[in-house]
Amino acid sequence: xxxxxxxxxxxxxxxxxxxxxxxxxxxxxxxxxxxxxxxxxxxxxxxxxxxxxxxxxxxxxxxxxxxxxxxxxxxxxxxxxxxxxxxxxxxxxxxxxxxxxxxxxxxxxxxxxxxxxxxxxxxxxxxxxxxxxxxxxxxxxxxxxxxxxxxxxxxxxxxxxxxxxxxxxxxxxxxxxxxxxxxxxxxxxxxxxxxxxxxxxxxxxxxxxxxxxxxxxxxxxxxxxxxxxxxxxxxx
Numbered sequence: 001x002x003x004x005x006x007x008x009x010x011x012x013x014x015x016x017x018x019x020x021x022x023x024x025x026x027x028x029x030x031x032x033x034x035x036x037x038x039x040x041x042x043x044x045x046x047x048x049x050x051x052x053x054x055x056x057x058x059x060x061x062x063x064x065x066x067x068x069x070x071x072x073x074x075x076x077x078x079x080x081x082x083x084x085x086x087x088x089x090x091x092x093x094x095x096x097x098x099x100x101x102x103x104x105x106x107x108x109x110x111x112x113x114x115x116x117x118x119x120x121x122x123x124x125x126x127x128x129x130x131x132x133x134x135x136x137x138x139x140x141x142x143x144x145x146x147x148x149x150x151x152x153x154x155x156x157x158x159x160x161x162x163x164x165x166x167x168x169x170x171x172x173x174x175x176x177x178x179x180x181x182x183x184x185x186x187x188x189x190x191x192x193x194x195x196x197x198x199x200x201x202x203x204x205x206x207x208x209x210x211x212x213x214x215x216x217x218x219x220x221x222x223x224x225x226x227x228x229x230x231x232x233x234x235x236x
Contacts, residue, residue, distance in 0.1 A: 011184075011201075018202070019209040026067070026213050033058050043220045056221050063214050071207050078183055078200045078207075088192035091164040093179055094157040095136045097124050102153050119173045124155035140186075184208065 030042055035051040042059055046052030099106065101117070103126045109117035127133040133154035134141045141154075159168045166172060180193050183204040187194045 011205075014202070015205050015209065018205045019212070022206060022209040023213055026210070026217075029062065029067075030059050030217075033062065042217075043222070045222050053223070056223050060218065060221060060223060063217065067210065067214065071210055074203060074207055078204060079181065081200060082181075082183075082193065082196055085193050085196040088190070089165065090188065090190035090192070091160060092137065092188050092191060094160050094164075094166065096133060096140065097155040097157070098152050099155065100152060102151075103155075116175060119175045120155075123157055123159070123173060123176070125158050127154045127156060130154065137188075140188075 033055065034042075035055050038051045038055055040046075040052065042056060044052065046056065097120075099120070101109065103121070106117045106121050110121050130141065133156075136156075157166075159166055161167050166176075180187060180191075180197070183197050183200045185197065187197050
């Protein structure tokens, strides 16, 4: 339990350090395209057709057509590198799948067209109780209960045989074939993708921080807000 807690704390510290460096890097790129003579912050309100307004539009364009493309390209490289690693049959993901959604919520999402929820509900069966799931991986469940505020629901796949092998492996659904598709997932060391996660984690954390920071800029730069206000006025 202590080892798992240390891992989580180390990830949080690494992410904080990377986040702060990424803030500085993106701020520098924003400042690089600041027009001469423009004073103030990119989040300020500028007059229409002013250099400040042009700067704000240029920043949003840089995010959309430059940095976001970089993020997409690097993320695909991470997923491509995943192909060098393979499942070794530890069966943890089959025995202890978890979701923030209850079985009822997942079924409702599946009815509404959510592809992932539809596949998940066809495969996984909810445990009758947390105690039943805890027998599979008690350290992991304790860690989740200590670090998460929201409820987590646990599921298992009934297709495992007595040797912890998938009895429908050749016909397994897409969500099983691509797992883990998130390099920031917490994986046991027994998982065949554990080394992949370790190797790509720094880049994945950086990309995650870039997405968060860009979203912040988009929310705070008043151009989108002004466009929505004008749209409401036009409808009136």
